[in-house]
Amino acid sequence: MTRSRLAELLLRNMTVFIFLAVFLYFGVQAPRFFGVESIANIVKQASFIGVIAVGMTFVLLTAGIDLSVGSNMYLSAMAAGYVLQNPALQNGWGVLVALLAGLSTGIVFGAINAFCIVVLRITPFLVTLATLVAGRGVGTAITESFGIEYPPPYLAFGASGLFGIPMPIVVFAVVVLAAHIVLSRTQFGRQIYAVGRDPEAARKAGIAVDRITFSVYVICGLCAAIGGVTLIALIGRLNQTFGVGKEFDVITAAVLGGTSLFGGAGTAWGAVVGSSLVQMVQSGMIFVGVNIYLQPMVLAAIIFLAILIDSLRNGRLEKLRRRRLRPD
Amino acid sequence: MSDAALAHATTAESSAEFIVEMKQISKSFGAVRALHNVDFTLRPGEILGLVGDNSAGKSTLMKVLTGAYHRDSGEVLVDGHATNFRTPHQSRDFGIEMIYQDFALCGNMDVAQNIFLGRWPRKGPFVDRKLMYAEAAGVLRRLNVNVNSVYQKVESLSGGRQQSVAIARAISFDPKVVILDEPTANLSHVATETLLKTMLELKAQGVAQVIISHRLIDIFEVGDRVMALKRGENVGDRYIKDTTEQEILELMIAGTAETAKSADAARARLASPGSSPRPSP
Numbered sequence: 001m002t003r004s005r006l007a008e009l010l011l012r013n014m015t016v017f018i019f020l021a022v023f024l025y026f027g028v029q030a031p032r033f034f035g036v037e038s039i040a041n042i043v044k045q046a047s048f049i050g051v052i053a054v055g056m057t058f059v060l061l062t063a064g065i066d067l068s069v070g071s072n073m074y075l076s077a078m079a080a081g082y083v084l085q086n087p088a089l090q091n092g093w094g095v096l097v098a099l100l101a102g103l104s105t106g107i108v109f110g111a112i113n114a115f116c117i118v119v120l121r122i123t124p125f126l127v128t129l130a131t132l133v134a135g136r137g138v139g140t141a142i143t144e145s146f147g148i149e150y151p152p153p154y155l156a157f158g159a160s161g162l163f164g165i166p167m168p169i170v171v172f173a174v175v176v177l178a179a180h181i182v183l184s185r186t187q188f189g190r191q192i193y194a195v196g197r198d199p200e201a202a203r204k205a206g207i208a209v210d211r212i213t214f215s216v217y218v219i220c221g222l223c224a225a226i227g228g229v230t231l232i233a234l235i236g237r238l239n240q241t242f243g244v245g246k247e248f249d250v251i252t253a254a255v256l257g258g259t260s261l262f263g264g265a266g267t268a269w270g271a272v273v274g275s276s277l278v279q280m281v282q283s284g285m286i287f288v289g290v291n292i293y294l295q296p297m298v299l300a301a302i303i304f305l306a307i308l309i310d311s312l313r314n315g316r317l318e319k320l321r322r323r324r325l326r327p328d
Numbered sequence: 329m330s331d332a333a334l335a336h337a338t339t340a341e342s343s344a345e346f347i348v349e350m351k352q353i354s355k356s357f358g359a360v361r362a363l364h365n366v367d368f369t370l371r372p373g374e375i376l377g378l379v380g381d382n383s384a385g386k387s388t389l390m391k392v393l394t395g396a397y398h399r400d401s402g403e404v405l406v407d408g409h410a411t412n413f414r415t416p417h418q419s420r421d422f423g424i425e426m427i428y429q430d431f432a433l434c435g436n437m438d439v440a441q442n443i444f445l446g447r448w449p450r451k452g453p454f455v456d457r458k459l460m461y462a463e464a465a466g467v468l469r470r471l472n473v474n475v476n477s478v479y480q481k482v483e484s485l486s487g488g489r490q491q492s493v494a495i496a497r498a499i500s501f502d503p504k505v506v507i508l509d510e511p512t513a514n515l516s517h518v519a520t521e522t523l524l525k526t527m528l529e530l531k532a533q534g535v536a537q538v539i540i541s542h543r544l545i546d547i548f549e550v551g552d553r554v555m556a557l558k559r560g561e562n563v564g565d566r567y568i569k570d571t572t573e574q575e576i577l578e579l580m581i582a583g584t585a586e587t588a589k590s591a592d593a594a595r596a597r598l599a600s601p602g603s604s605p606r607p608s609p
Contacts, residue, residue, distance in 0.1 A: 185454045185455060186453060186454055186455060187448050187450060187455055190437070190441060190448055190455060191446070193434065193436055193437060194434045194437065194445060194446065196436075197434040197435060197436045197437070198432070198433075198434050198435075200430075200432065201430075201431075201432040201433055201434055201445070202434065202445075202446065204416075204428065204432040205432065205445040205446030205447075206417060206446045206447065207445075207446045264434070264435075264436040265436055
């Protein structure tokens with residue numbers, strides 16, 4: 001009894017334990033890792049993945065998946081970039097218009113995913129795999145794979161901050177807070193959890209399952225665009241490889257943060273912990289000087305671990321449920 | 329319907345006597361005739377057992393009542409009003425609730441959130457948690473069931489307690505009719521006893537209940553009347569006090585349109601050889 005309790009506790013809080021272990025390991029190996037600058041940098045870098053991981057959390061809560069976020073980042077940043085090529089828009093207002101253009105692109109991208117999933121009834125995995133490839137293809141065709149330079153006002157936006165807090169972290173905080181309130185306090189949030197756990201029960205309870213499913217892909221698209229337009233403001237130049245492979249970092253961050261791939265479980269805070277952990281490992285490996293060719297393997301191991309933990313969590317719950325269906 | 333005249337006379341003089349009255353219901357799924365001219369009555373506060381072999385049409389008949397299925401022909405009167413429900417939501421407005429065999433709950437949420445699944449009370453843009461937990465506790469008190477806490481996650485509850493939550497959910501709509509589809513199928517002995525007690529508690533509060541079940545023993549423990557279907561047709565209707573499990577089993581297996589007289593008619597015939605009719609429940 002005590003042992004199963006302990007196992008339960010470990011499984012539930014596994015990410016926190018891993019987080020502490022990794023943090024201490026890198027710190028001991030490279031004391032500079034504990035520096036304020038290093039930590040601030042990790043949080044800043046984590047914020048881009050984190051914002052998108054929040055959007056991914058919405059999708060994962062409904063037991064769906066969105067593999068296309070990397071391409072969405074690329075197209076959204078590209079839309080913002082094209083707006084800013086207009087000389088008349090290379091000012092403060094232009095930045096606002098560019099941001100709106102970028103975010104709208106993300107929303108439309110998400111709506112296309114949602115349409116294919118909800119109306120055409122195609123599996124989310126296949127739909128978003130297709131839009132992952134198609135989105136990158138469309139972007140490459142439009143740009144003819146030339147890079148896009150961003151004008152100084154946009155870079156100033158990227159370097160701006162609020163009360164000394166860098167802009168990406170402010171954006172991340174706002175997104176996490178908003179998502180937390182929506183998920184835990186509103187009817188819409190409750191509906192998402194219900195749909196994710198049991199769509200049939202949700203339907204019987206009068207919840208518009210299709211409308212909820214549609215919304216989460218649009219939200220995820222919006223979050224991908226937010227990540228795209230803020231990250232590109234720091235980089236200043238859009239390459240054809242912008243956002244490539246980010247879907248894996250994002251899904252890893254969400255799952256490490258306790259969001260289940262099987263739907264119905266997860267929180268916005270989890271995205272903060274998960275994305276910080278992913279970024280900490282990436283930065284830490286540089287500090288410690290891990291062979292650059294081995295670094296992807298370390299990340300792969302962490303992805304594997306995250307999914308293994310999720311399966312164990314769910315396997316345990318399944319067992320508990322089976323046991324409790326028998327006599328009182 | 330063999331004794332249409334008699335039945336008609338009965339309903340004509342006391343149409344408000346029934347909370348639900350279904351007349352000559354037919355329903356086909358393609359070539360399959362699921363229901364054929366089925367009659368059904370339910371009185372306020374009555375517990376009616378609806379029995380029959382698999383594919384007898386019990387669930388289909390109840391889904392026609394709730395509006396989950398649309399009848400091909402026939403009439404449905406609820407509290408004397410002719411109705412034609414297109415969805416279960418419309419029948420809910422008339423006080424009819426169905427509790428599904430799988431409970432239709434979301435295990436990742438707590439008891440209160442499941443009782444108000446899909447219609448969480450709101451305060452501005454947010455879920456009014458205080459009101460929700462208070463009202464959930466009130467509903468559970470009314471049911472007189474023991475679910476440790478309204479904050480407990482449903483997936484951590486036993487099958488019996490999950491069912492209590494499903495019933496509490498139905499009761500929170502303040503229904504006049506509750507339909508329970510195979511409620512004891514997944515329950516232990518103790519949980520079944522608790523359920524039957526809950527049903528009697530609801531009966532005492534004037535809620536009519538239809539229990540679809542294979543287990544005659546449960547129906548005979550709490551029921552007032554039992555109605556048997558066979559291959560989509562009425563084959564029998566008896567007051568529990570006038571019949572035996574043996575007779576009902578025979579009706580389920582070998583019943584015909586001839587045996588399908590109303591419970592009152594069956595009682596009258598029982599009375600004629602000399603045995604005195606017992607008072608109606």
